[in-house]
Amino acid sequence: MKAFYVSLKPFLNHGALKRPTLWGTVFANDHPLEVEIGFGNGEYLAALSRADPQINFVGFEQYCERIHRTLRKLSRTGLDNVRVLRLDARAGFERYLAPKTVSRVHCLYPPPWPKKSDIKHRLFTGDFLKLVNSRLVDGGVLKIVTDHHPYIDWVKENIQDTGFSVESKNIPANYGTKFEKKWVEGGQSEFYELLLTKHQHIPVEVKEDSTLQSYLIDHFNPDNFGFSDHSQEGVAVSFKEILYDPKKKTALVHVIACDGPLAQNIRIVIVHSPKGWRVNLAEGTMLMPTMAVSQALECVYLAAKNSASDKQPLG
Ligand SMILES: C[S@@+](CC[C@H](N)C(=O)[O-])C[C@H]1O[C@@H](n2cnc3c(N)ncnc32)[C@H](O)[C@@H]1O
Numbered sequence: 001m002k003a004f005y006v007s008l009k010p011f012l013n014h015g016a017l018k019r020p021t022l023w024g025t026v027f028a029n030d031h032p033l034e035v036e037i038g039f040g041n042g043e044y045l046a047a048l049s050r051a052d053p054q055i056n057f058v059g060f061e062q063y064c065e066r067i068h069r070t071l072r073k074l075s076r077t078g079l080d081n082v083r084v085l086r087l088d089a090r091a092g093f094e095r096y097l098a099p100k101t102v103s104r105v106h107c108l109y110p111p112p113w114p115k116k117s118d119i120k121h122r123l124f125t126g127d128f129l130k131l132v133n134s135r136l137v138d139g140g141v142l143k144i145v146t147d148h149h150p151y152i153d154w155v156k157e158n159i160q161d162t163g164f165s166v167e168s169k170n171i172p173a174n175y176g177t178k179f180e181k182k183w184v185e186g187g188q189s190e191f192y193e194l195l196l197t198k199h200q201h202i203p204v205e206v207k208e209d210s211t212l213q214s215y216l217i218d219h220f221n222p223d224n225f226g227f228s229d230h231s232q233e234g235v236a237v238s239f240k241e242i243l244y245d246p247k248k249k250t251a252l253v254h255v256i257a258c259d260g261p262l263a264q265n266i267r268i269v270i271v272h273s274p275k276g277w278r279v280n281l282a283e284g285t286m287l288m289p290t291m292a293v294s295q296a297l298e299c300v301y302l303a304a305k306n307s308a309s310d311k312q313p314l315g
């Protein structure tokens with residue numbers, strides 16, 4: 001059987017990392033730090049790390065399979081100057097990077113969300129640009145490359161008050177990444193590069209973790225469990241499903257917890273114990289302890305409590 005990775009060392013479990021992370025301690029040196037957002041299959045990240053072993057690189061990517069492929073590529077470089085996290089870049093910048101610590105940020109081909117109705121999903125909003133600015137050192141640079149020209153115009157529209165000056169140019173295919181190759185094969189020969197240089201510091205604080213409480217209730221009826229979507233002050237919780245094992249007297253509740261654009265799929269257990277029914281996060285749930293997760297626990301607790309009464313599930 002083909003091994004997925006030669007070494008797992010570059011992959012970090014973000015749940016176990018100090019926030020903000022002391023990257024000098026992780027890499028055991030004080031080399032400059034650069035970040036790649038959405039590194040995909042890792043072609044560019046591996047090339048960057050090979051080109052400059054005196055720089056430390058951190059990559060944020062959401063898809064496991066792409067991380068697997070990247071780990072294989074990184075093991076071929078034999079270098080120790082890259083770490084990758086399976087994490088939304090928004091959470092990565094908010095919590096894992098201290099202000100003024102990153103010298104350069106790279107992002108090749110962020111999802112363009114070309115439909116007008118989907119523009120809200122794009123990454124480089126004014127708020128995210130301010131966050132990236134705050135983590136860059138003075139004079140630090142954010143490079144964005146896209147195949148979709150309207151994306152460049154959209155980022156330029158968001159640039160006001162973000163502390164960046166901007167330059168853009170048309171470029172040929174330069175990077176040989178999976179997505180770039182796909183577009184080249186489809187006939188595209190021109191791509192677009194934006195260089196944003198930090199000229200003014202915009203302070204954005206490191207987000208604190210929320211305390212995640214566990215709850216205890218006397219009675220619980222899984223057949224009567226449910227709650228409708230809850231949203232308040234930028235935090236939203238949506239109930240997906242409940243699975244109940246009567247032999248183990250354990251329910252597993254799937255919930256989506258959103259802090260603004262940061263969405264997390266989480267699992268909460270309701271398990272019988274000698275003292276009553278405990279409501280807490282399922283073991284092994286790899287998540288950011290955010291306000292939305294704390295709110296999700298409270299919603300599940302209230303719905304579980306309500307399930308034992310004759311009332312309808314909480315609305
Ligand atoms: C179009 S692909 C480009 C991948 C790679 N850079 C390349 O050129 O082949 C966009 C990548 O960004 C990742 N991505 C999108 N939004 C992200 C976010 N908020 N945080 C981290 N990664 C993200 C996706 O998972 C995907 O792998």
